Amino acid sequence: MAARTVPRCCRLAGLAIAMGLAVPVVSVHAGTAPTTATAHDNAAQIRAAFEAWRLGQGSVFDLLADDVVWTVAGDSPVSGTYRSKQAFLDDAVAPITAKLATPIVPQVTRIVADGAHVVVMWQGTATAHSGAAYRNHYAWHLELADGRIVRVTAFLDTWALAQLLDDA
Numbered sequence: 369m370a371a372r373t374v375p376r377c378c379r380l381a382g383l384a385i386a387m388g389l390a391v392p393v394v395s396v397h398a399g400t401a402p403t404t405a406t407a408h409d410n411a412a413q414i415r416a417a418f419e420a421w422r423l424g425q426g427s428v429f430d431l432l433a434d435d436v437v438w439t440v441a442g443d444s445p446v447s448g449t450y451r452s453k454q455a456f457l458d459d460a461v462a463p464i465t466a467k468l469a470t471p472i473v474p475q476v477t478r479i480v481a482d483g484a485h486v487v488v489m490w491q492g493t494a495t496a497h498s499g500a501a502y503r504n505h506y507a508w509h510l511e512l513a514d515g516r517i518v519r520v521t522a523f524l525d526t527w528a529l530a531q532l533l534d535d536a
Contacts (some may be wrong), residue, residue: 376426400521407481414486418476433516444526445533467532468502470495485512496536505526 413431420426428492432438432453439449448454463470471490480487486511494502504525511519 373405388458392429407483407486410484410486411479411481412479413515414481414488414510415476415479415514418474418488418490422474424471428517429453429461430454431512431515431517433518435520436520438520440520441521441523442526444524444529446529447526448455463533467496467535468494468498484512486512496532496535500532500535502528502532 414428417426417428417431421428434453435451436453436456437449437451438456438460439446446460448460448462450460472494474490475494476488476490477491478487487505487507489505492502492504492506496502507523509521509523510517
């Protein structure tokens, strides 16, 4: 069996990643030209958006592209696929925030990035109008293009969400 030779560019990229350096990647979103981004840049942008949200100075939703495709996984009252920022905000976010007396405060536990893809694991806490505590655990797989979030698959405790939405 012949030995496989790894191209020099791949060896250098692997070394850079091992050293914790950002490696440029190409991200393409339908209808746009390829753009150069790095996993480090995307992770930093998402981390900053979550921190602003935590401080009450913005939200990750501010980064959504108008034509974002957001899928809420599982079986909850808001599970499904939303094909625009407005549809997602109106049909998924609004019913949740309507039940809350306080905003959800996120606490990021881990961010993993690979080029245009960023996975954020986080916990959110808030207080419902009923006075009950709302706590949920989330894992969001985000895809970015040109600094905007263009695709999301959101995993969460759908039972905790259903309880909140059913709470009178």
